[in-house]
Amino acid sequence: MADEKGKGALILIGVPIAVIASLFTVIILFMPGTGSAAACTGSAGTVNPANIPANAVAGFSAEQLTNAAYIMNAAATLGLDRDAQVIGVMTAIGESSLTVIDHGDIAGPDSRGLFQQRENWGSLADRMDPTKSATLFFQRLQTIPDWQSLEATIAAHKVQQNADPYHYEKFFDTANKIVTALAGGGSCASGTVVLPLSPGFNMTSGYGPRGFVVEGASTWHPAVDLQHYPNPCGDQIYSITSGTVTYVGGYQVTIKSPDGYDVSYLHMKLSDVSVAEGDSVTPNEPIALVGSEGPSTGCHLDIRINKKGTINEAVAALKAGEDLGGPPSTYGYVNPEQFFALFGIEPCPADSCHRQY
Amino acid sequence: MRRAAAAIVPLAVILALAGCVGGSGTGRPDATTGASNSPASSRPTSSTNLTTPKDDATAAPVPEADANSQTAAISAAEKVVTAFGRPGLDYQTWINGLYPLLTQTGAAAYEDTDPANVPVHQVTGAGTIMPGSTNVALIVKVPTDAGPYTVSLSRQSSTAPWLADRIRPAQG
Numbered sequence: 001m002a003d004e005k006g007k008g009a010l011i012l013i014g015v016p017i018a019v020i021a022s023l024f025t026v027i028i029l030f031m032p033g034t035g036s037a038a039a040c041t042g043s044a045g046t047v048n049p050a051n052i053p054a055n056a057v058a059g060f061s062a063e064q065l066t067n068a069a070y071i072m073n074a075a076a077t078l079g080l081d082r083d084a085q086v087i088g089v090m091t092a093i094g095e096s097s098l099t100v101i102d103h104g105d106i107a108g109p110d111s112r113g114l115f116q117q118r119e120n121w122g123s124l125a126d127r128m129d130p131t132k133s134a135t136l137f138f139q140r141l142q143t144i145p146d147w148q149s150l151e152a153t154i155a156a157h158k159v160q161q162n163a164d165p166y167h168y169e170k171f172f173d174t175a176n177k178i179v180t181a182l183a184g185g186g187s188c189a190s191g192t193v194v195l196p197l198s199p200g201f202n203m204t205s206g207y208g209p210r211g212f213v214v215e216g217a218s219t220w221h222p223a224v225d226l227q228h229y230p231n232p233c234g235d236q237i238y239s240i241t242s243g244t245v246t247y248v249g250g251y252q253v254t255i256k257s258p259d260g261y262d263v264s265y266l267h268m269k270l271s272d273v274s275v276a277e278g279d280s281v282t283p284n285e286p287i288a289l290v291g292s293e294g295p296s297t298g299c300h301l302d303i304r305i306n307k308k309g310t311i312n313e314a315v316a317a318l319k320a321g322e323d324l325g326g327p328p329s330t331y332g333y334v335n336p337e338q339f340f341a342l343f344g345i346e347p348c349p350a351d352s353c354h355r356q357y
Numbered sequence: 358m359r360r361a362a363a364a365i366v367p368l369a370v371i372l373a374l375a376g377c378v379g380g381s382g383t384g385r386p387d388a389t390t391g392a393s394n395s396p397a398s399s400r401p402t403s404s405t406n407l408t409t410p411k412d413d414a415t416a417a418p419v420p421e422a423d424a425n426s427q428t429a430a431i432s433a434a435e436k437v438v439t440a441f442g443r444p445g446l447d448y449q450t451w452i453n454g455l456y457p458l459l460t461q462t463g464a465a466a467y468e469d470t471d472p473a474n475v476p477v478h479q480v481t482g483a484g485t486i487m488p489g490s491t492n493v494a495l496i497v498k499v500p501t502d503a504g505p506y507t508v509s510l511s512r513q514s515s516t517a518p519w520l521a522d523r524i525r526p527a528q529g
Contacts, residue, residue: 154465154466154469164525166466243494246494250417252416256489256494256511258509258511259509262419266414278511278514279513280460280511282462294414302414304416306489308488309490309496310489311496311509311525311528329415
């Protein structure tokens with residue numbers, strides 16, 4: 001799949017992006033909770049391929065998991081970290097479902113092996129060998145400037161040069177689960193979706209039917225409410241996805257993901273909004289400060305996600321207000337906790353986030 | 358928060374001593390919300406739990422893209438898929454044809470694609486706008502000889518040209 005054509009132009013264009021990316025990395029290091037792409041807890045682990053626990057990960061055979069182990073060990077041998085292990089396993093799921101394929105496809109008739117590498121990658125024997133083909137993959141990954149700061153699917157794409165740069169995104173969470181099951185401990189986040197506040201926040205209202213709210217009113221809350229305690233007012237809100245700002249007005253900012261779903265952030269003062277309609281934003285980009293505008297009894301972030309028109313199958317499959325008996329104002333709105341879970345993120349973990357409702 | 362509460366207590370004591378405040382005047386500073394200066398939190402008795410702000414807010418719906426925006430978007434999407442679906446071209450010619458039609462994000466993603474891996478050769482019908490369109494961001498579905506593709510388009514303003522963030526085979 002790889003091809004050296006256009007590398008010169010690619011590198012020239014890549015330089016400013018790499019410089020910007022490294023600046024972001026520096027900023028991220030000093031802003032806990034605004035995680036970088038594929039940010040992992042836990043170090044790279046090595047696996048004994050002869051001792052793969054049966055049914056370690058649902059839906060994957062011992063053979064597939066053994067191939068994942070070879071990939072993980074190849075990364076560890078090169079001194080690469082857990083980020084690389086997850087990216088390698090993710091890529092092989094996307095290319096071959098973790099099986100050593102002995103045939104190509106229409107786009108690449110000469111593609112072979114776990115990573116569907118074409119003839120210009122190496123000998124047929126090397127491409128069909130799990131460890132050697134993974135090593136070829138990781139050696140190219142190492143040449144990508146700042147690969148750790150890229151979205152995992154984009155880092156994989158820069159090595160594979162596929163038609164669809166976003167092909168690997170939906171395999172990230174499964175890859176993360178496989179690496180955790182085989183290496184133990186730790187977890188990685190893809191960088192595609194991040195949290196809207198720095199860590200340590202509490203959840204003051206969950207998604208769904210809500211009992212007593214104010215003066216006897218009962219409502220259906222198509223959102224989650226988040227805040228730090230104390231002093232939630234003026235906290236920085238970060239965009240949880242990439243996308244385009246489609247609405248700034250009242251006490252609301254709405255951003256449409258390139259996958260088509262809308263994320264709305266509520267209760268800020270318009271004077272505390274740092275983006276404008278039409279702006280393009282990246283995950284983790286500061287967009288506004290927490291406020292208490294509109295119907296609200298104190299500073300907090302109400303974040304809600306509407307799946308209407310989304311082209312992301314997993315998001316489209318989430319239940320929304322209309323499936324759960326909500327009123328028309330909740331139609332399209334999915335449970336944000338279930339949304340985050342699709343990207344391997346637990347927004348309100350029991351050890352750090354109090355549910356005060 | 359704690360500093361603010363500490364400052365309020367002596368003031369309340371002074372006011373109470375001066376006879377300006379009733380028996381409940383000092384209140385419970387630790388029960389106030391972050392919005393300690395809001396009228397709600399200074400009410401001596403409130404039926405809401407003040408440590409858990411509640412709201413009954415609804416999000417304003419974002420207006421659908423107008424007819425002109427939709428027409429321009431369909432035309433832009435068909436153009437970008439046509440430029441994308443040229444696997445016979447050398448890389449430089451291919452990406453040079455695509456760059457003017459891509460956002461910065463789109464350029465950063467697709468400049469690593471080898472056109473030889475693109476399965477599309479031509480657009481085979483008219484594009485359609487996906488639900489949830491807006492004047493600055495929307496998705497167009499475009500039929501091709503390699504199946505339906507979705508093109509995520511965005512632009513800085515309603516008068517700017519539509520550019521592509523993503524060109525992907527339709528999922529599902």
